[in-house]
Amino acid sequence: MKQQTEEHDQYYSMAHDPVEKVIPRLAVPTIISMLVSSIYNMADTFFVSQIGTSASGAVGIIFSAMSIIQALSFMVGMGSGNIIARSIGAGKREQAEKIASIAFFTGMLIGLFIAVFGTINLTPIVYFLGATPTIAPYAEDYAFYILLAAPFMICSFIMNNLLRFQGKAFFAMFGITAGGFINMGLDPVFIFTFGMGTAGAALATGISQFISFCILVCMCNFRHDCITIRIKNFRPRLSIYKEIIYCGLPSLGRQGIASAATIIMNVMAHPYGDAAIAAMSIVNRFMMFINSAIIGFGQGFQPVCSYCFGAGLYKRVKAACWFCIKVSTVVLLVFCVIGLLLSGEIIALFRRGDPDVIRIGTLALRLQLITLPLQGVITMGNMTPQSIGYGFRATVVSIGRQGLFLIPALLILTPILGILGIQLAQPLADIGTFILASVVLRGIMRELDQKAVSP
DSSP: OHHHHHHHHHHHHHHHSSSHHHHHHHHHHHHHHHHHHHHHHHHHHHHHHHHOOHHHHHHHHHHHHHHHHHHHHHHHHHHHHHHHHHHTTTTTTHHHHHHHHHHHHHHHHHHHHHHHHEEEEEEEEHHHOOOOOTTHHHHHHHHHHHHTTHHHHHHHHHHHHHHHHOHHHHHHHHHHHHHHHHHHHHIIIIIIIIHHHHHHHHHHHHHHHHHHHHHHHHHHHTTHHHHHHHGGGGGOOHHHHHHHHHHHHHHHHHHHHHHHHHHHHHHGGGGGGHHHHHHHHHHHHHHHHHHHHHHHHHHHHHHHHHHHHHHHHHHHHHHHHHHHHHHHHHHHHHHHHHHHTTHHHHHHHHHOOOHHHHHHHHHHHHHHTTTTTHHHHHHHHHHHHHHHTOOHHHHHHIIIIIIIHHHHHHHHHHHHHHHHHHHHHHHHHHHHHHHHHHHHHHHHHHHHHHHHHOO
């Protein structure tokens, strides 16, 4: 009876409380977990950068591999999470429990394959990702432990999303942040005290991911108000995988294409030395930190959006979307102004001893900050269609930023403008994606209005 009462209050809140209250309440834990995750990624970059420019570049090289792992995680996690939220909204809890188990054990199998294949083919992988001969030894040391941790990393991200879409953002936050703080504490110990270098940073990340995994498993299986994960419910069917992939494809597109774009960027930066690769790595990590806050805010919107759409509350879906766009745009504008004032100091914080890294990174950071306020519309233009099951439109927006716009910009501008082409590519891609997302959102708002008045 207590479990039913808590669930009723939770879902009643998503359907009836003012969106100005319920979305921030769900978003704050997610924002914290996203920021902590980004901070410990930046911590890796910061501590490894103290070793040297080539070591700093190695983190940027392997970041694209980590993005692929995260892309697969979010495809399964968000795809299944969307189905679970809509199933709960429609009163189909048993179906939600089956989807959660299928998602978890599928993620474990994917992670095991990545760990085995990756460690066997370590050297060709780091060169494929864009390593130079001077960066490769550091990259191999870093990649080894990251790949070993892939099964726990994937399942942690999947469970994080499953909890979020149930409205349990606090539990999801606790698992991620606990691992994040442990990672930040272990980084200097393994890198400097034990003298492990880049391998130490990766080992710290692997241990933190395993701890997060253990915490999240407990949250899912020992909280009476959460959808449980059981091996007996692992009954995969092609029809279920089709739906998970359809709903999760935007996440795979967003991060998978981002990883491909990072690889191309690293390759295009080869002629300009390790300093260019290191500088763009630092900029990408810092921008990811800022964007993670907006993505976290948007993820607080997603369970509300999915549940309300499943319950037929179309006007509320529209109101929640506009609220998120307004708030995120204002916040990003503030970050933009502060970042422009401190760009040089931010880059120097990571690699003060290399003037080339500071020069290249400062201009790249300023150019990306100028288009930062557009990310509010871009993020909601991806998350809104994804949350209501409009997978094709969500996928188009998700691959737009890195796939439709960034990769062509890199390939066209770099031969013409050199390093400036690499620095300009991302902000120009953001402008193109903003226009695309605006068109998609306008169409969805029109459809929601039509559904709201239909009998």
